[in-house]
Amino acid sequence: MMHTTIRREQLPEETRQASPRFSLSGISKSFPGVRALNKVALSLYPGQVTALIGENGAGKSTLVKIMTGIYQPDEGEIAIDGEGVSLPAAHSAFVHGISAIHQETVLFDDLSVAENIFLGHAPRTRFGLIDWSRMRRDAREVLEAMGASHIDPDTRLRELGIANKHLVAVGRAMSIDARIVIMDEPTAALSAKEIEELFLLIEFLKSQDKAILFISHKFDEIYRIADRYTVFRDGEMVGEGMLAGTSQNEIVKMMVGRAVDHIFPERHPTIGAPLLSVSTLSHPTEFDDISFELRKGEILGFYGLVGAGRSELMQAIAGMTRTSKGTISLDGKAIASRSAADTVAAGIAYVPEERGRQGVVIGLPIFQNVSLPSLKRTSEFGVLKLASEFQLARRYTERLDLRASSLSQDVGTLSGGNQQKVVIAKWLATRPKVIILDEPTKGIDIGSKAAVHGFMAELVAEGLSVIMVSSELPEILGMSDRVVVMREGRIVSIRENKGLDAETLVRLAAGIAA
Amino acid sequence: MNSLPNRILKHREIWLAAAIALLVGLIAMRFPAFARLGNLLTVFNDTSILIILALGQMVVILTRSIDLSMASNLAFTGMLVAMTNAAFPAIPVPVLILTAMFVGAALGAFNGILVWKLGIPPIVVTLGTLTVFRGATFVLSGGAWVNADRMSPAFIALQRSAFLGLPILSWFAICAIALFYVIMTRTPFGRSVYAVGVNPTASVYAGIDVGRTKFLAFCISGLVAGLCGYLWVSRYVIASTEVANGYELSIIAACVIGGVSIAGGLGSVAGAVLGALFLGIIGSALPVVNVSPFWQMAISGGAIILAVVLNARGERRQGRIILKKAAAA
Numbered sequence: 001m002m003h004t005t006i007r008r009e010q011l012p013e014e015t016r017q018a019s020p021r022f023s024l025s026g027i028s029k030s031f032p033g034v035r036a037l038n039k040v041a042l043s044l045y046p047g048q049v050t051a052l053i054g055e056n057g058a059g060k061s062t063l064v065k066i067m068t069g070i071y072q073p074d075e076g077e078i079a080i081d082g083e084g085v086s087l088p089a090a091h092s093a094f095v096h097g098i099s100a101i102h103q104e105t106v107l108f109d110d111l112s113v114a115e116n117i118f119l120g121h122a123p124r125t126r127f128g129l130i131d132w133s134r135m136r137r138d139a140r141e142v143l144e145a146m147g148a149s150h151i152d153p154d155t156r157l158r159e160l161g162i163a164n165k166h167l168v169a170v171g172r173a174m175s176i177d178a179r180i181v182i183m184d185e186p187t188a189a190l191s192a193k194e195i196e197e198l199f200l201l202i203e204f205l206k207s208q209d210k211a212i213l214f215i216s217h218k219f220d221e222i223y224r225i226a227d228r229y230t231v232f233r234d235g236e237m238v239g240e241g242m243l244a245g246t247s248q249n250e251i252v253k254m255m256v257g258r259a260v261d262h263i264f265p266e267r268h269p270t271i272g273a274p275l276l277s278v279s280t281l282s283h284p285t286e287f288d289d290i291s292f293e294l295r296k297g298e299i300l301g302f303y304g305l306v307g308a309g310r311s312e313l314m315q316a317i318a319g320m321t322r323t324s325k326g327t328i329s330l331d332g333k334a335i336a337s338r339s340a341a342d343t344v345a346a347g348i349a350y351v352p353e354e355r356g357r358q359g360v361v362i363g364l365p366i367f368q369n370v371s372l373p374s375l376k377r378t379s380e381f382g383v384l385k386l387a388s389e390f391q392l393a394r395r396y397t398e399r400l401d402l403r404a405s406s407l408s409q410d411v412g413t414l415s416g417g418n419q420q421k422v423v424i425a426k427w428l429a430t431r432p433k434v435i436i437l438d439e440p441t442k443g444i445d446i447g448s449k450a451a452v453h454g455f456m457a458e459l460v461a462e463g464l465s466v467i468m469v470s471s472e473l474p475e476i477l478g479m480s481d482r483v484v485v486m487r488e489g490r491i492v493s494i495r496e497n498k499g500l501d502a503e504t505l506v507r508l509a510a511g512i513a514a
Numbered sequence: 515m516n517s518l519p520n521r522i523l524k525h526r527e528i529w530l531a532a533a534i535a536l537l538v539g540l541i542a543m544r545f546p547a548f549a550r551l552g553n554l555l556t557v558f559n560d561t562s563i564l565i566i567l568a569l570g571q572m573v574v575i576l577t578r579s580i581d582l583s584m585a586s587n588l589a590f591t592g593m594l595v596a597m598t599n600a601a602f603p604a605i606p607v608p609v610l611i612l613t614a615m616f617v618g619a620a621l622g623a624f625n626g627i628l629v630w631k632l633g634i635p636p637i638v639v640t641l642g643t644l645t646v647f648r649g650a651t652f653v654l655s656g657g658a659w660v661n662a663d664r665m666s667p668a669f670i671a672l673q674r675s676a677f678l679g680l681p682i683l684s685w686f687a688i689c690a691i692a693l694f695y696v697i698m699t700r701t702p703f704g705r706s707v708y709a710v711g712v713n714p715t716a717s718v719y720a721g722i723d724v725g726r727t728k729f730l731a732f733c734i735s736g737l738v739a740g741l742c743g744y745l746w747v748s749r750y751v752i753a754s755t756e757v758a759n760g761y762e763l764s765i766i767a768a769c770v771i772g773g774v775s776i777a778g779g780l781g782s783v784a785g786a787v788l789g790a791l792f793l794g795i796i797g798s799a800l801p802v803v804n805v806s807p808f809w810q811m812a813i814s815g816g817a818i819i820l821a822v823v824l825n826a827r828g829e830r831r832q833g834r835i836i837l838k839k840a841a842a843a
Contacts, residue, residue: 339723
């Protein structure tokens, strides 16, 4: 039943015999013209965390959708405790005790915590009506058992932060007595402290003998929390085993089919005079008294916990939101930033964080995505010149090594990494002096990450200035010339990136005294 | 070069053209004269006003909006120019046409301002102005009609004049088709319309003013409604408060049949024109072959549902190309 390439000899004796709680074998799934999964296998064991590792587009999400009954596999078997089952709908996954916690939780913002936990299986009164008092009581019990008694069951979910929403999702899993818990990039939107809390929760789930699937792009998290690993590459399962005794490099090799030894490009920055200066910039609710300078040829990293106001500040600099006070000037000239178009014209490009919602225009071909903010330049007397649009798109996508069969291809058909390249190409095509990259490598595969980093280094070498908002410490430390740390809407520190270490940054961001 | 209209839509337009050809063929079996060029040109001429209106409506729908007030706008501007003509026959017709376009655009701008600046949903705004404009027509005319005998000969010459063998009305439609094609595929505005319809948030980041784009779309639909106000009154030689009553539904139907997605962002000039022609053929041919008006309505309705079903299939998102092998292929 198992794949032949599995490095079974590495499995300790006792786990080889332990029978999996949940197993998938020979699962294939095709979409029109695309084979997303090719005879993959996956096993989850009670009381253990299995990490599913793979680059973006490796087929992880498809697998999760099959496990939760959203997609039907074309072939293959699903077994729970050795018995074959089929999961024809999301409800059947629920019945079999499979519960999923997604990156952005799929709960109901306008229902209370208790309702979210018990939706679909609320306790009933004798008359078949919902027994509200019991539901509240049970919800409180569930939350207390998880050490989340700070969450009031009557709170509307909307009022909770993402970390607490995860807790509610876990509470829901507990309440349906889920035996299999899937966590699909649960840490993507969490701060370091919240991740710690999540890990405690996962330990709790392990102690409850749940079989857990943990999907993450971050190796430190995987090594912290997981017992086993399964690696996917291009829709195929390429390896599995125990994490203990398997090095990070070995896994990376499996993922990419080659070893990636160093991700960050070497740079020899030549930093010039101040280019962009922001002075006492304030917003009524989002940030206050922000002053900093960005110099020519510099990469300025912005670090902070999620919710520190970094993206909000960048949106204001990009002219998306109005500020209450303060000035922004570029090359000594004040920018009366009234709209995104004005800012682009002034020479500031903002590559937003949410690629799907704010970045790409799915449905438009690649070349039209690239030319979208530059239409004035690609038209003459108000008429678009397709040739110059193509030229523009080709010039910038080639530099970014975009992989697409044609520039007329719909961007929706590209992988996340390639979509991000299109978004960056789009902003470079506006010929900015300053480019703001908000979480430029969030959720993209290692190969694309390296391409984006290498490209950033090239840009500053050419004299562009870059502001990079990132929540990933290695990226901040690996790329920045200086680092700005923000906390609760204010700048708490601006430091040269010399001898700066991760702990210092985390302490500053979290407001912990040294 | 295909701009937004992707291959699926291209196919869809070809399918619609084929369906129209089939329809003409079927009618010709019972009534051969119908398929003659001269008659087809007459049908085109009869459909000209619907085509022009559908093009204006298409722009609005592409921005995820809808304009229910077009027919009322048409009635108001039609009444206005007819009364002006009756009172001051000396005013040259081209001036009246420009006036109609200007007044129509102003009414459209009123819709657009409410949508842009107050953020009221377009369906609510135009549902209101549908009644307001119709009511204003009544106030303006006091409920009276303007008949042929009160219109100047130049005013109603439209039907009788021809240029290069085609009626002037047809030329209006042809020019509108060409102009809209250029606007939608070759101007920054046209591109913005598609971008706003597909992904408003990303459009904002790209420096496109979403509200302003919608506003301009409403100005355009108003402008064509105004133009058609004159065309309608001059063609049917009557201006009344009942002109084009309920016609907004035919305009929207033409767009939907033509593959313009009500969800915005998807649709083309060719589609809207074909959708209008489809309705035009049904309207003019079926009575000839003794199909009752009831069946005409049923056929138009069936076509709308069929079009929506086909569109929904076409819009269904395809899977991502995940396997490198497939991407290379």
